[in-house]
Amino acid sequence: MSQSKQHFDCIVIGFGGMGSAALRYAAMTRRSVLGIDQHGPAHTHGSSHGQTRVIRKSYFEHPDYVPLLLESYELWDELNRRHRTKPETKELLTQCGILQIGPPDGEVVTGVLTSAAAYDLKVERFTSAQISHRLPILKVPDNHEGVFEPDGGFLRVELCVAAYLKQAMVHGAELLSNTAVTRVELGGGDRLRVHTSDGEFTADQVIVAAGAWSSQLLPGLELPLKVLAKQQHWYQIDRVDNKLINEFPCTFFEREDGSHFYVTPELDTLGMKVCEHSGGDEVDDLSQFSSELCETQKSRTDEFLMQSFHHTKSRLVHHSMCKYTMTPDSHFIVDRHPDIPQLVFAAGFSGHGFKFAPVIGKRLVGMLDGEEDTRFDFLKGERNA
Template sequence: MAVWDAIVLGAGGVGSATAMHLSKSGARTLAVDQYPPAHANGSSHGQTRIIRQAYFEHPCYVPLLQRAYDLWHQLEASTSQKLFHRTGLVELGPRDGIVIPGVLQSAKEYSLPIEELSPSTIHERWPGLRGDEKWGGVIEQNAGFLRVEQCVQAHLDTAKRHGCQFLHDCTVLDWTSDQNEVKVVTDRGVETAARLVIAAGPWTRSLFPILSPHLRILRKHLYWFKPEKESFREQNGFPCFFHETPQGFFYGFPCFNGTGVKVARHSGGQLIESPDSSSTKRKPQDDQDRQLVIEYANQYLPGLGSNMTSTAKCYYTSTPDEHFVIDRAPGHPNVTVVAGMSGHGFKFASALGELASQMALNTEIPFDLTPFTIRRFAS
């Protein structure tokens, strides 16, 4: 008989939440991660992640986001800490582009409160934000940012409180499954379980090879600026921001707790094989990306200045359609995979953990997951 009811492979953004939901459901759960808790080697670090509901990517995400909001609030309440900063999010871009029409569509379908504002009104309200006068603009007040490492740690701590066991600094080398159980081979031995959830982020390609041709791993860069003006601070009402520009999508966060203004480019990225490959380690910094971010800041964030104080790198794991994979492994009904977050998955992590746990435990799934199946890649 298997030792564990469930093993979670990966205890990052999604895996930490999955471990919490499984152990809360009473499942004897083991979570394995190759790095220490809330580490900075994968996709869930760098202080902050934007969270929003009027989802320009597709309205089908909105119900999942509403559940994610509830679960983040529950996590805050149960751990007595502030994880979600409701700063609001200003989005600016062409009226016939991707962002503004997408936001308006999701807001309309789900009656979400957003306010449409012209770029000049936005600039009057927040002099540090600017957009082309021909563009549209919206503010979603119910949006903001999550403290990413604190969220992961809060999920891990709560999982532990509910009896989850952890193997950190332990690498999974392989897994197999038959009708009865799953065997997970690690560099410390073999673990057996009734179910396996794979939440391996940018390492998914090697652990789940059938997805490999459909996942692109992109190294992305984050930049912090020390602003020239006090108005960029969260306590002075500065919001998160997202621009669709002719040079691509860019976004950023207000200063909080003495940090700078974090700015990054959502588009682009350096294509890599894997975060660990020697070619990734040899790859130089992305000078073009840095230059584009500086030019973006000069053009659209007046008063930010050019004092860049630090940088970090992180990985997107992108599918061809940039929609997630949330599915059971073909031919392995006791293996669930959550992958391909395509650079927009963290805000969902709380709900994805619950979903992965429901899939693993074969309980009812209250969402339509058709857009997230593996079989969509077959065509």
């Protein structure tokens, strides 16, 4: 075994978006901390890869997320300041704005306006004609409108994970890659025993941030999670006014049929990223997960692109499979194990969790310290019981 130390104050299982942030906040408390992941840092097998993650404040999913987002923005900014030691280093967060488009009485436009009004957030409404005038590349149905939020934008997802892991190590955390945790159990007294493919560790406290694998690590809880395979696509099209260089915003579309798609602008010469947020294919066996191009998901995205962006030709330049870990109501689960109080977990991020990684990571450590924070009450697992 490469790890000489066997006991830690805290072990964090999984260092994707949530685990990397938790590791950093745990290490900052002067605990001895070990992070364990079955893959390496910032890998492509979980849910925290694919160049970008959209971030926005006026949250159509529920206004209760807004206070968490306001703090997340501050914490991303703080991380960015530590990460950007040279002017040429890429920013973690780019606030190019986000334009959310849909029927005026649809889930997205009404949800955005509700959250914006509740928290006095800066947003601006546009008719379809106004959108066509400002962003001529977009095709918006006459009966749809858009809400622009200037604070929206995107995070560079792999850089964010790497920055959190670096900060965790700066504070003394140890990382163990390519090591699968097979079981967590009470191991005598209050200690927890963590069994891995590379031997056994003990810890006073454990954080489980295992993404799509959460149900396997917490079998007794019967978490109501379903994993969906979701394809990320990068296209180049024969119009160039979708580039970040022209300050093109992120866009999110609610369509007539209720489907949701989003686009992040072209950056780093890869092409514009186009994904469907709705839909996806259920994965029954994670060990059989395929990263091959799914033609069905691609053809849905092709069709969306044709309908929503003026162009004549498009070319898929890259794709990457990813996992959404869904709860029945698409709200996250951030909770304490009911029988093992020194074990906390965060799961079921339902395809919209990354932007919250800083507050979730901080909250998991706060829970281990016995801190109350009623802002997270709506994310307790009991609502799924």
